[in-house]
Amino acid sequence: LQPLxxxxxxxxxxxxxxxxxxxxxxxxxAAPRLSDRPTVLPNHDAKWEANFxxxxxxxxYYGDFNVPGNYLKRWVDSQRTHxxxxxxxxxxxxxxxxxxxxxxxxxxxxxxxxx
Numbered sequence: 467l468q469p470l471x472x473x474x475x476x477x478x479x480x481x482x483x484x485x486x487x488x489x490x491x492x493x494x495x496a497a498p499r500l501s502d503r504p505t506v507l508p509n510h511d512a513k514w515e516a517n518f519x520x521x522x523x524x525x526x527y528y529g530d531f532n533v534p535g536n537y538l539k540r541w542v543d544s545q546r547t548h549x550x551x552x553x554x555x556x557x558x559x560x561x562x563x564x565x566x567x568x569x570x571x572x573x574x575x576x577x578x579x580x581x
Contacts, residue, residue, distance in 0.1 A: 514567065517541045522574050531576060542576065549577040 521542060524533050531542055548563040549571055563571075571577045 518567075518570060521576065525574055525576075545571055546577055 517538065520538060521531065521533055524538075525531060533539055533542055545563070545567075549568055552563040552568050568577075
């Protein structure tokens, strides 16, 4: 019997050589292209909504965005940064923020369109 993988001394130095040595087809090892990946991952939607609701409730109760805890403070800061990227890029898909999220942040006053 032959080993499934070559010994380290015989190991191919690039992907093409590896595929030829193992007999595998490129599609087996091909990573999905960036264009095939969703811009916002589904499990992040629930987290984003939960963070948004926590910040919204804080704003309604205290009247400001000085949220407690490092996690929510970082989230607020990152949303402001993502929003500025969203505005600068003319609302293109390259932003980490989509139109729905930007609109929600605007509604509660977390972000403004002023530069």
